[in-house]
Amino acid sequence: MAFFRNQFATVVEWEEFRDDMIFWKWSNREIKKGSKLIIRPGQDAIFVNNGKIEGIFEDEGEYSIDSQIIPFLSTLKGFKFGFNSGMRVEVLFVNTKEFTVKWGTQNPILIPTPQLPGGMPIRANGTFIFKVNDYVTLIDKIAGVKDSYLVEDVKIRITSALDQLLMKWISREGKDMFNLQANAFEIAQGIREDLDMQMYDMGMTITGFQVMSFNYPQEIQDMITRTASHEMIGNLQKYQQVRMTDGIASGNVKGGGSAADMAGMMMGMNVANEMMKTMNQNQDQKSAADTKSASTPPSEAPEGGKKPNFCPNCGEKTNGANFCSNCGQKLN
Missing domain, CATH: 2.60.20 (Gamma-B Crystallin; domain 1)
Incomplete structure (x- = not known):
């Protein structure tokens, strides 16, 4: 029953x-x-x-x-x-758990910068953490019309807003456009607060947001690396000089045209300057040697170095010989 x-x-x-x-x-x-x-x-x-x-x-x-x-x-x-x-x-x-999600920009973000009129194209990636915190809002805004909801749904909403938020906070906190990683914490904190306000309307909260890395285009990254290796960050003129010298040495600068002509002229001027410098150094060294030689007194001949006309032993005429022909006396 x-x-x-x-x-x-x-x-x-x-x-x-x-x-x-x-x-x-x-x-x-x-x-x-x-x-x-x-x-x-x-x-x-x-x-x-x-x-x-x-x-x-x-x-x-x-x-x-x-x-x-x-x-x-x-x-x-x-x-x-x-x-x-x-x-x-x-x-x-x-x-009820916290969800950790990896994010990454789908396309480069053009950050306004005076150095590049079109903006600096930057990509970024990291993670964000969220959880449900308001059941009433969740039911009112989402669960009332959906039977389930996935992390991917939240990720799509977050990433759609990230481009504008990254642009906003990089422009505000990124004082050095070529070293954004130094300001990554402040940039991430600002983005987390803005995202949390958006997720509040869904009954969720952003409990963490991190920027793991900023990525520049390869040519920009190469420029940064080359500039750092020559300790010339921020000095564009020196960078251009080093860049042209490297190009000539590697054979990448060749052929006709104004660039090649200017590169050849600069190389010729550099070689001529180095030759003149070497000649001046050699001339200075020779002049110094001559001055030292002139200032040194000649060595005096040893006493008794002159040969006698007559042998001091027997009186025989020496005729400039080293030994007396009569008695064999040494004459010097």
């Missing part, structure tokens, strides 16, 4: 649970006497009747609807099940 009495009993639970699903609606079915409600960890169950919240149940577990749920419903607490009648209400299951 008990089996006959509960043969129409139902189990109210999140049947299509997914980690990326924000809420799921159990609806269009009749709840009979003896039915059960199952709430799993990380879920809240909201009973809704005619668009109005009747009760919110947050503790996980298994509950008897007629004895443990109905007594707490605001306008249905006096409902009595009949043999052939049941209760028709919607049960909205909400995922």
Whole structure:
């Protein structure tokens, strides 16, 4: 008899649970006497009747609807099940966890900058974190017309607003257009606050927003790297000089035309300057050597270096010889 009495009993639970699903609606079915409600960890169950919240149940577990749920419903607490009648209400299951989502700009954002009339094309990527925080607004704005809602739906809405917000906060905080990473925290904080205001209208809140990196076009990145390697950031004239010298050395600057002619002329002038510098250095070194030689007194001949005309031993005439021909005396 008990089996006959509960043969129409139902189990109210999140049947299509997914980690990326924000809420799921159990609806269009009749709840009979003896039915059960199952709430799993990380879920809240909201009973809704005619668009109005009747009760919110947050503790996980298994509950008897007629004895443990109905007594707490605001306008249905006096409902009595009949043999052939049941209760028709919607049960909205909400995922209570925080969702972490990766984002990235689909197209380059043109940030106004005096250096580039068309703007600096920049891409960015990072993560944002959100969660449901207002069930009344969620039901009023989304759940009232949808049976489920995915993280991807929120991501689409967020990314559609990111281009304008990135442009706004980069222009405001990005003092150095070539080193935006230094201001990434301030830029991310500003964007989080603006996004949170938009998500507030959906019953959700942005609990975190991070910019992991800013990416420049490859030619701009190469310029930054080259400029940094020569310690010339911000000095365009020196960068151009180094760029032209590198091009000539690598053979990339060749052929006719004004650019090649100017490059050849500059290279010739540089070579001539280096030659003149070397010649001047050599001339200076020679002059210094001559000056030193002139200032040094000549060495005096040793005493007694002159040969005698006559041998001091025997008196024989020496005739300029080194030794006396008569007695063999050494003459110097």
